[in-house]
Amino acid sequence: MPELINILVIGDIIGRAGRRALSEHLPRLIDQHRIDFTVANGENLAAGFGLTRKTAEEMFALGIDVLTNGNHCWDKREFLQLIDEDSRFVRPMNFSTQAPGRGWTMRETPAGHRIAVVNLIGQVFMGPWDCPFGAADRALREIPSDVHAILVDMHAEATSEKMGMSWHLDGRASFVYGTHTHVPTCDEIIHPSGTAYQSDIGMTGSYQSIIGMKVEGALARMVSKLPQRFEAVERGATIFATKVGIDPATRRCRRIERIRVDPD
Ligand SMILES: [Fe+2]
Numbered sequence: 001m002p003e004l005i006n007i008l009v010i011g012d013i014i015g016r017a018g019r020r021a022l023s024e025h026l027p028r029l030i031d032q033h034r035i036d037f038t039v040a041n042g043e044n045l046a047a048g049f050g051l052t053r054k055t056a057e058e059m060f061a062l063g064i065d066v067l068t069n070g071n072h073c074w075d076k077r078e079f080l081q082l083i084d085e086d087s088r089f090v091r092p093m094n095f096s097t098q099a100p101g102r103g104w105t106m107r108e109t110p111a112g113h114r115i116a117v118v119n120l121i122g123q124v125f126m127g128p129w130d131c132p133f134g135a136a137d138r139a140l141r142e143i144p145s146d147v148h149a150i151l152v153d154m155h156a157e158a159t160s161e162k163m164g165m166s167w168h169l170d171g172r173a174s175f176v177y178g179t180h181t182h183v184p185t186c187d188e189i190i191h192p193s194g195t196a197y198q199s200d201i202g203m204t205g206s207y208q209s210i211i212g213m214k215v216e217g218a219l220a221r222m223v224s225k226l227p228q229r230f231e232a233v234e235r236g237a238t239i240f241a242t243k244v245g246i247d248p249a250t251r252r253c254r255r256i257e258r259i260r261v262d263p264d
């Protein structure tokens, strides 16, 4: 077996609970699993809604290399400017052409492996975005052909659309994974042409909640159909992450493993 690049993928990090859990455990996980590169979805970092310089810097300091995004991308206005200043941030490639920032980025591991990270957003039950399949093709045309791994965060509601994307990119990307539903799925698999797939990584947030939000407000909205305030749960997060081993010579995924760390 060739020497693999070990990549840790973390899904949506929800507010303070998610950030706290990662500050307690992420440096150890990176060490213990001999991780070379870490990517996470940052759309819910700041109390569940968007991300700020402070919350993103906190995550970079813990060892996260790239933060992807989603429908909460612009919840904090400061991010409109921040994303243009720092290539560790990506937002969905199929956002409007008017949107600031970039749809893919490339970073190098300490061993010199170049990792490309693409971010896409789904159309099913979501927004009127451009076609994510065409956007994925565009990203892959733009990414230099000598990168050692290509990760694709497909931020989407419908598992069918995420699975479709994984087959669309089979043999072209190393790992296509879902974020956004905040619920982990146990369907991790490696397709015939070497692309790994998982429908959702799952949130790093409190599961004593409704997708990371306090039950009270979220449930009251469902029951009463009246507007309610959504507040992120602040403690007790479970970390869900997925580790993939990528062969840098072929960009194929050779190993995939889910990791779970429950609160103490
Ligand atoms: Fe999210």
Ligand SMILES: [Fe+2]
Binding pocket: 043, 070, 071, 072, 155, 179, 180, 181
């Ligand atoms: Fe989302």
